[in-house]
Amino acid sequence: MVAVTGLVLLGFVIGHLLGNLQIFLGPDWINSYAEHLRDLGPLLWFVRAFLLVNVVAHIYYTIRLTIDNRRARPNAYAQKDYVKASFASRYMWLSGLVVLAFIIYHLAHFTLVVADPRLATLKLDALQRHDVYSMMVYGFRNVIVSAFYVLAMFLLMLHLTHGASSFFQSLGWNDKTMTPHLARWGRVFAWLIFIGYVSIPLAVLLGLVQPAQPL
Amino acid sequence: MIGTLESRIPSGPLDKKWSSYKDHARLVSPANRRKLDVIVVGSGLAGGSAAATLGEQGYNVKCFCFQDSPRRAHSIAAQGGINAAKNYQNDGDSVFRLFYDTIKGGDFRSREANVYRLAEVSNSIIDQCVEQGVPFAREYGGLLANRSFGGAQVSRTFYARGQTGQQLLLGCYQALCRQIAAGTVKMFPHTEMLDVVLVDGHAKGIITRNLETGDIHAHASDAVVLATGGYGNVFYLSTNARGSNVTATYRAYRKGALFANPCYTQIHPTCIPVSGQHQSKLTLMSESLRNDGRVWVPNKQGDTRSPEQIPEEERDYYLERKYPSFGNLAPRDISSRSAKEACDDGRGVGPGGRGVFLDFADAINRLGETTIRERYGNLFDIYEKITGEDAYNRPMRIYPAVHYTMGGLWVDYNLMSNVPGLHVIGEANFSDHGANRLGASALMQGLADGYFVLPYTLPTYLAGQIGKRPTVDHPEFHKAETGVRERISKMIGVNGTRSVDSFHRELGLLLWDKCGMARNAAGLREALRKIPEIRGRFWREVRVPGSGEEFNQSLERAGRVADYLEFAELMCTDALERDESCGGHFREEHQTPDGEALRDDVNFASAFAWEFQGNGTIAPPKLHREPLEFETLELAQRSYK
Amino acid sequence: MNFKLRVWRQKTGAAKGKLADYPANDVSPDTSFLEMLDLVNDRLIEGGEEPIAFESDCREGICGTCCLTINGEAHGPDHPGAACQLYMRRFKEGETITVEPFRAKPFRFVKDLVVNRSALDRIVQAGGFVSARSGSAPEANSIPVPKQNADRAMEAAACIGCGACAAACPNASAMLFTSAKVSHLALLPQGDPERTNRVLNMVSVMDEEGFGNCTNTYECEAVCPAEISASFIAKLNREYAVATLRKKLGG
Incomplete structure (x- = not known):
C-alpha cells in the first residue's frame, strides 16, 4: 500500500512540477493554467480529496510498517554497519516527515494564503484571473521561505532516490536485469525533480523572474 | 550376544531378491500404523528421508537432531553428485554395472545383495528428487545432465552445481517439513541422543538431552532408527562438520549392537x-x-x-x-x-x-x-x-x-542391527561400501535407505510389535536416564585444567599417525597402548565449565570426545585384527612388490562385527565374523597400472 | 597477530547482556575467525572462565549454522561468505573487533552468540515444499525443464538458511529467505500446483513470526553468503499479488 499510494503521489509531484515550471513561460501561461485548474470545479475538489486520502494512507501505512519493523528488533545492535542500504532508504520516515511539514506550510502559504498576508492583497490580473505568477515571485523573494523550500525539495529528492525505484520492487515489477537500471534511473529522476523545483526560487532570488504587479 | 549374526538375505537370483522380498514382506495396516511410534535419530539424507516417508505412511515419528535445524545435517556439505543407473547418456550403463562398480570399488568387502538393491533403487531416487523440486543440472533440451566420476566408465552422476548434497538434503528437509506441518513427525532440534534403551532385548526408546536447556528426557517407541552419520571426527581433523560424532552408534554398541569394520575409513x-x-x-x-x-x-x-x-x-x-x-x-x-x-x-x-x-x-x-x-x-x-x-x-x-567412514553398526538385509528393533541407516551402518566408497554413492545410499528400503523393511519388525511399547516408567528407562545423569555429573566433576578439545587433538594426531592412511601392527599396538593413557588423563584432567542444566558446549563436546576415546581403541583393534590390505585399510605388511594393497580373500573375505565386552569397564571386544559370499561376481585383484 | 575482542555475553534470554573485552593474541593470519574464537575459548577454559558460546558446524559455508554479527555486519566484512569463511588476515593488526549475535525478534536468544532460528523452519513448514509421496514420482525425464529456469531455480535454492538477511535488515525482515524458497519452487513445473497457497501461507507465517517488512534497502542481498538476489523479493511480491487476486476471484 505504501508503494501504491507513493506511486500516486509521485504522479502528483511530476504534474505539479510541470505546472510550476510554466512560470518561466510568463504570467499569462501560468495564470491561465491556474485558472483552468479552478475551472475544473468539483473535479478539482475530487482530485484534491483523492490526493489527501493518498497522503493520509501513505502516512498511515508507513507508520504501521515502521512500528512493525521496530518491533521486529527489540534489542538493538551495539554496533551496526550497513553494506548496501543507503542513507535515503533507511531514513524514509525522516525525509517523509520533513516533506510533510513542508506540504502543510506550502498549502498554508500559497493555497490558503495565511502564512504571508501580503499575498492576499494581490489584485487580479488583466483577464480577471488570480495572479499566481506574482504570488510565486513574491513568495520566493523571502530568502527563508526559499531556503526551507530548497531543503524540503532536497529531502524529497532523497525520498525519491529510494522511492522512485523501490515501488517497482514492491509491486513485483522488477527482475534481476532491471534492478541496476531501476536504481540508476530512480536517482536520475529524483535529481531532475529536485533541479526542476529548485530552479524556481533560484530564478526568483537571482532576479531572473520579476513580479507582474507591485504589492 | 543379543540376537544373531544372520544377514537374512532373501534366497533366489540376485536381481529378483528385492522384488520378491517386497512381495512377501510383512505389512502393517494403516490403522495399526497410527498405533506405532518410531524414533529416528538424525535428520540428514538418511534420517530425514526416513522420517518423512514413515510419517507419510502414517506412523508417529519423532525425529531428533543436534543441529538447530534439520536442514543443517552434514549431508549438506557433499559437493560432487549422486549416482543412478538411468543410462540417460546412452553409454551402456545398467543396474548391474552400477552394482559391479560399487562392489569392485569397495574392494570386494561388501554384501552383494545389499549393493544390488542399492543400484536397483538408485533410479527411483532421481525420480523422487526431481519431483520434490531438486534443481539438478539440465541440458539445453531441458533433460537432466550427467557427469562422469571416479571409478566408472559411464556418466551416471547427477548434480546440482557443486552443491548436490545441499539440494538433496533440502529436498528431503522440505518433505520432512511437510510431515511436521501435517503432525505425523514431531521434530526435536538441538537435541542429542545420549543412550538407547533396551527392554527385554529390544530397542524401545532413547534418552536425550535438550542442548538449549540441558533437560534430560526419556522417549519410548516401538522401534529406533539411527541415522547419525560417520565417525571421521575421531581423527579430530577431517572434512566432517564439527558436530559430527560417534556417540549415538557407540552408545548403541555399548548396549550390545555389533560394530562392524570400524577400521574402514576413507582418506580423500x-x-x-x-x-x-x-x-x-x-x-x-x-x-x-x-x-x-x-x-x-x-x-x-x-x-x-x-x-x-x-x-x-x-x-x-x-x-x-x-x-x-x-x-x-x-x-x-x-x-x-x-x-x-x-x-x-x-x-x-x-x-x-x-x-x-x-x-x-x-x-x-x-x-x-x-x-x-x-x-x-x-x-x-x-x-x-x-x-x-x-x-x-x-x-x-x-x-x-x-572424509568418510565405511564402517558402522552391523545390520542385516532389513537394515536392522543384531538388537531387535534397532535399525541403522546411511553412513552410520556398515553395509554398502565395503572397504572403500566410490564418489557420488554416499548420497545415493543415504536416500536409498531412507526413502526406499527402510519403509519396506521396518514393518517386518513392527508387524510383530503392536501393543508392546513400554512406557518411560519402565525400570530400564530409569536406569538409562540415571546412567546419563551420572556421566554428566562425573564429567563436570573432574574440574581439571585442560580443555576438551586439547584431548581430542591429542587423540586425533595419534590415530592419524598410527591408524591413518597406512597402518602396521607395531604402530597399532602402540596406539592401543596409548589410547587408554589419554583416556585416563581425560577423566583426571579435563575441565568442563558450567553446569548440565544449561546450554553448555563444553559438556556436549566432552561427551562426544569421551566416546571417541573408547571408540578409537575399537578402531585400532579392528585394524590390527584385519591382517590384510583392502580399500581404505592399508596394512604396510601386505602390499604387492609395487606397493598395491594386497587382499587376503582366504582369511578375510568377511565383515568383522565387534561385540562390546565388559561391565562398566572396557575389556577387549569380542569378534564375530560374517562371511561374505560372492555368488555373482568373481573376486579379483584391483589394478590401476 | 593481536586483536582486541568485544564480545556479547549474556547467559540467557531473560538475563541482561553486555559487551565484554577479551584479548586475542598470537593469532596466525591463516586462522579462520571461528578458530580464533576456539583459541580464545581454550584459553578462557584453562584460565577457569566460561567459554564464549557460539555455534558452527560445517565450517565451509554451506550448513548455515554460524550466525555472528562482526563489526556490525552479518557474517563480518568479507562478503559473500559465512562467518566460518572469514580469515584473520582480513583484519588489521591490533584491530578492535565487535562480535554480537544475529538480532531479530523471531530469533529467540539462547546464550552469548547463539540464537534459535526455528522461525525459519516454520516458514518452510507453511508450504515450502512439493507434496510428493515417496515412490510416487513419475520418471525424472518425463517433464523437461528449460535450462534457464532450472539454473534460475538453482540460484534461489542455494539459500543456506542462515538468517543473515533478517539479521542485517534494518527492519529484521525475512523476505529474502522466504522469497528464495517461493521463487525456487515457482520456477519449476513440479512446484506449480501448490503455488498459490504456498506463497500466501508462507508469507502469513513469516508475518506471524514477527519478522519486519521489506523496505527495499537491499542490505539482505549484500550480506547473503549464498548471493541470493533481492530480485527474488520482487518475484515474491508478484507471486503474492497474483495469488491474492486468484484467491479473491475464487481460483
Whole structure:
C-alpha cells in the first residue's frame, strides 16, 4: 500500500512540477493554467480529496510498517554497519516527515494564503484571473521561505532516490536485469525533480523572474 | 550376544531378491500404523528421508537432531553428485554395472545383495528428487545432465552445481517439513541422543538431552532408527562438520549392537593442508582438479625454495613416475598414500612439510587461464579464501584428509542391527561400501535407505510389535536416564585444567599417525597402548565449565570426545585384527612388490562385527565374523597400472 | 597477530547482556575467525572462565549454522561468505573487533552468540515444499525443464538458511529467505500446483513470526553468503499479488 499510494503521489509531484515550471513561460501561461485548474470545479475538489486520502494512507501505512519493523528488533545492535542500504532508504520516515511539514506550510502559504498576508492583497490580473505568477515571485523573494523550500525539495529528492525505484520492487515489477537500471534511473529522476523545483526560487532570488504587479 | 549374526538375505537370483522380498514382506495396516511410534535419530539424507516417508505412511515419528535445524545435517556439505543407473547418456550403463562398480570399488568387502538393491533403487531416487523440486543440472533440451566420476566408465552422476548434497538434503528437509506441518513427525532440534534403551532385548526408546536447556528426557517407541552419520571426527581433523560424532552408534554398541569394520575409513587425496595448530577442520577440494593439475614434490629433502625457483629437473612428479598409465588420476587411496610417502620422506611442502604441489602451470599454458578459470574458478576462489594464495600463479598445496567412514553398526538385509528393533541407516551402518566408497554413492545410499528400503523393511519388525511399547516408567528407562545423569555429573566433576578439545587433538594426531592412511601392527599396538593413557588423563584432567542444566558446549563436546576415546581403541583393534590390505585399510605388511594393497580373500573375505565386552569397564571386544559370499561376481585383484 | 575482542555475553534470554573485552593474541593470519574464537575459548577454559558460546558446524559455508554479527555486519566484512569463511588476515593488526549475535525478534536468544532460528523452519513448514509421496514420482525425464529456469531455480535454492538477511535488515525482515524458497519452487513445473497457497501461507507465517517488512534497502542481498538476489523479493511480491487476486476471484 505504501508503494501504491507513493506511486500516486509521485504522479502528483511530476504534474505539479510541470505546472510550476510554466512560470518561466510568463504570467499569462501560468495564470491561465491556474485558472483552468479552478475551472475544473468539483473535479478539482475530487482530485484534491483523492490526493489527501493518498497522503493520509501513505502516512498511515508507513507508520504501521515502521512500528512493525521496530518491533521486529527489540534489542538493538551495539554496533551496526550497513553494506548496501543507503542513507535515503533507511531514513524514509525522516525525509517523509520533513516533506510533510513542508506540504502543510506550502498549502498554508500559497493555497490558503495565511502564512504571508501580503499575498492576499494581490489584485487580479488583466483577464480577471488570480495572479499566481506574482504570488510565486513574491513568495520566493523571502530568502527563508526559499531556503526551507530548497531543503524540503532536497529531502524529497532523497525520498525519491529510494522511492522512485523501490515501488517497482514492491509491486513485483522488477527482475534481476532491471534492478541496476531501476536504481540508476530512480536517482536520475529524483535529481531532475529536485533541479526542476529548485530552479524556481533560484530564478526568483537571482532576479531572473520579476513580479507582474507591485504589492 | 543379543540376537544373531544372520544377514537374512532373501534366497533366489540376485536381481529378483528385492522384488520378491517386497512381495512377501510383512505389512502393517494403516490403522495399526497410527498405533506405532518410531524414533529416528538424525535428520540428514538418511534420517530425514526416513522420517518423512514413515510419517507419510502414517506412523508417529519423532525425529531428533543436534543441529538447530534439520536442514543443517552434514549431508549438506557433499559437493560432487549422486549416482543412478538411468543410462540417460546412452553409454551402456545398467543396474548391474552400477552394482559391479560399487562392489569392485569397495574392494570386494561388501554384501552383494545389499549393493544390488542399492543400484536397483538408485533410479527411483532421481525420480523422487526431481519431483520434490531438486534443481539438478539440465541440458539445453531441458533433460537432466550427467557427469562422469571416479571409478566408472559411464556418466551416471547427477548434480546440482557443486552443491548436490545441499539440494538433496533440502529436498528431503522440505518433505520432512511437510510431515511436521501435517503432525505425523514431531521434530526435536538441538537435541542429542545420549543412550538407547533396551527392554527385554529390544530397542524401545532413547534418552536425550535438550542442548538449549540441558533437560534430560526419556522417549519410548516401538522401534529406533539411527541415522547419525560417520565417525571421521575421531581423527579430530577431517572434512566432517564439527558436530559430527560417534556417540549415538557407540552408545548403541555399548548396549550390545555389533560394530562392524570400524577400521574402514576413507582418506580423500585433495584437501587443503593443515596450516597450523589452530586448525579445526579440513576443507575438501573437488577431485576433478586432478584432471588438469600435476602433482609433484621437490627431489631434495627439506627444500624450502618457493615452487617457481625449483627447476623442472629437480621436481618429482611421483604419480606420473609410479603409475605411468593412470598418472595424476590414480585412485583416491593410492594417491593419498603416495603423498604421505613423499612427505614421510621429508620432501613435503608448506607449513610442517605436510603437503604436495598440485600444479596448473602446464594446463594454463596449454589451455589458457580462461579455460582453467571456467572449469575450476570457484575452487580456486575457495582455495584463495582459505590460504590467501593465488593458485593461478603458484601451485596449490594439497594433502589427504579423512572424509568418510565405511564402517558402522552391523545390520542385516532389513537394515536392522543384531538388537531387535534397532535399525541403522546411511553412513552410520556398515553395509554398502565395503572397504572403500566410490564418489557420488554416499548420497545415493543415504536416500536409498531412507526413502526406499527402510519403509519396506521396518514393518517386518513392527508387524510383530503392536501393543508392546513400554512406557518411560519402565525400570530400564530409569536406569538409562540415571546412567546419563551420572556421566554428566562425573564429567563436570573432574574440574581439571585442560580443555576438551586439547584431548581430542591429542587423540586425533595419534590415530592419524598410527591408524591413518597406512597402518602396521607395531604402530597399532602402540596406539592401543596409548589410547587408554589419554583416556585416563581425560577423566583426571579435563575441565568442563558450567553446569548440565544449561546450554553448555563444553559438556556436549566432552561427551562426544569421551566416546571417541573408547571408540578409537575399537578402531585400532579392528585394524590390527584385519591382517590384510583392502580399500581404505592399508596394512604396510601386505602390499604387492609395487606397493598395491594386497587382499587376503582366504582369511578375510568377511565383515568383522565387534561385540562390546565388559561391565562398566572396557575389556577387549569380542569378534564375530560374517562371511561374505560372492555368488555373482568373481573376486579379483584391483589394478590401476 | 593481536586483536582486541568485544564480545556479547549474556547467559540467557531473560538475563541482561553486555559487551565484554577479551584479548586475542598470537593469532596466525591463516586462522579462520571461528578458530580464533576456539583459541580464545581454550584459553578462557584453562584460565577457569566460561567459554564464549557460539555455534558452527560445517565450517565451509554451506550448513548455515554460524550466525555472528562482526563489526556490525552479518557474517563480518568479507562478503559473500559465512562467518566460518572469514580469515584473520582480513583484519588489521591490533584491530578492535565487535562480535554480537544475529538480532531479530523471531530469533529467540539462547546464550552469548547463539540464537534459535526455528522461525525459519516454520516458514518452510507453511508450504515450502512439493507434496510428493515417496515412490510416487513419475520418471525424472518425463517433464523437461528449460535450462534457464532450472539454473534460475538453482540460484534461489542455494539459500543456506542462515538468517543473515533478517539479521542485517534494518527492519529484521525475512523476505529474502522466504522469497528464495517461493521463487525456487515457482520456477519449476513440479512446484506449480501448490503455488498459490504456498506463497500466501508462507508469507502469513513469516508475518506471524514477527519478522519486519521489506523496505527495499537491499542490505539482505549484500550480506547473503549464498548471493541470493533481492530480485527474488520482487518475484515474491508478484507471486503474492497474483495469488491474492486468484484467491479473491475464487481460483
